[in-house]
Every structure is written in C-alpha cells, then in structure tokens.
Amino acid sequence: MSSLDTTLILNAVVLTVVLESDLGPHRKISWLRVARPIVTAALIVPFFLERFTGAGTGLLIEVAATVGGSLLGLLAGQLMTVYRSPRTGLPTSRAAVPYAALWVVVIGARTAFSYGSQNWFGPQLGHWMAANSVTAAAITDSLILMAIAMLIARTLSLGIRAAVLPDPAGYTTAPARPAMHGEQIPEAG
Numbered sequence: 001m002s003s004l005d006t007t008l009i010l011n012a013v014v015l016t017v018v019l020e021s022d023l024g025p026h027r028k029i030s031w032l033r034v035a036r037p038i039v040t041a042a043l044i045v046p047f048f049l050e051r052f053t054g055a056g057t058g059l060l061i062e063v064a065a066t067v068g069g070s071l072l073g074l075l076a077g078q079l080m081t082v083y084r085s086p087r088t089g090l091p092t093s094r095a096a097v098p099y100a101a102l103w104v105v106v107i108g109a110r111t112a113f114s115y116g117s118q119n120w121f122g123p124q125l126g127h128w129m130a131a132n133s134v135t136a137a138a139i140t141d142s143l144i145l146m147a148i149a150m151l152i153a154r155t156l157s158l159g160i161r162a163a164v165l166p167d168p169a170g171y172t173t174a175p176a177r178p179a180m181h182g183e184q185i186p187e188a189g
Contacts (some may be wrong), residue, residue: 007114007143010044011107018103018154022080022095027117029082029091029162036126037155041148049141056139062145071145073153082161084168091162106150110143 017040021033053059079099085092117125117139129136 004114004118008111008139010144010147011111013040013044014151015103015107018151019100022093023100025094026085026184027093027095028085029093029158034155034159037151041151044144044148049144051137052141053135053138056134057132058134061134061138061142065142065146066149069149069154072106073150074100074157076150076154077161080158082158082165086163089168091165093158093162110146114143
C-alpha cells in the first residue's frame, strides 16, 4: 500500500470516528465513548506506522507533528461543551459546526499535503528530504502521529472535563444498591 493510500485511509477513519462520536447536541460521555478513539489509535499504530526516526530532522518533524496534533486535539476539546444532562445528570457533550469544521480543515490539509506530495510538489519535497536526510517513512509517520495525537488529546480532554463536572443537586454519584430484606434505604437529598 502506498503512503498516500495509508494516509487517506487513516484520515477517513479518524474523521468518521470523531464526527460519529461527537457531533450533535446531547452526546452521552461514557467509558465506551472515551475508550473507542483510544482503541482506534492503538489499532492504527501497528498497521500504519513504519518506524520512528531516531535522530535528525526526521525526528524533529515527528515530534513537531505530535505536539501540533496534541494542541489541535486540545483545541477541538475546547470547541465542545461538556455538561451534565438536566434529565439524567450524566456527563454529556455538545459539538456543532465549529468543531466539525476544525476536524475537516485539519484532515483536509493533511490529505492535501499527502496528495500534493505525489502529484503537485513531489520533486521539490524530494529535494528537500534528500538535503535534510528525511525519509518518506518519517513524513508518513509524522502525519499519522499528528492524527493520533489529535484524537487522543481530544479524547483525554473530553474524559477529564466529564470527570471533574460537579454533581448537580438531586443526583448522586454513589451507586444505588438494592435494599436487603426489610431494610429501609433513605432517599438521596
């Protein structure tokens, strides 16, 4: 599979998972919702990452892409509203057009770069890569690391914000237990 195919598949998977999971007015934040993107990232790594660069410009590009992806993921997390559902008291989120637009723009830019590297500016990129001792694998891995870092940072932001929501009046976080024979359980107040 070519690096362009790899990047296109990865971008489509990430965009689909994120928008399906987050877009909408009242999305329940459950352990599955937080775990699904992390599992997706864990599945992506062994299939798509080739080999990390250990030194030089390739390593700097991989680190920069990871940091950039993390910052974009935190920005994406801030574009979601996290609150307790007034009906259930459970952590819930809302994401709308600005959230979706950020993901579409970032993934579109990565896709355009991948496509452009093979169809628009391949010779110039190849010359730059040769002059700076950067392999094609380092470029591909950088794009993948950026996508994974953005996904994980967004997920951690969502999970942390949901975990620190204050308990509203009338809801308790203690699990209900069934009454033993003849026992009276006082109502939460």
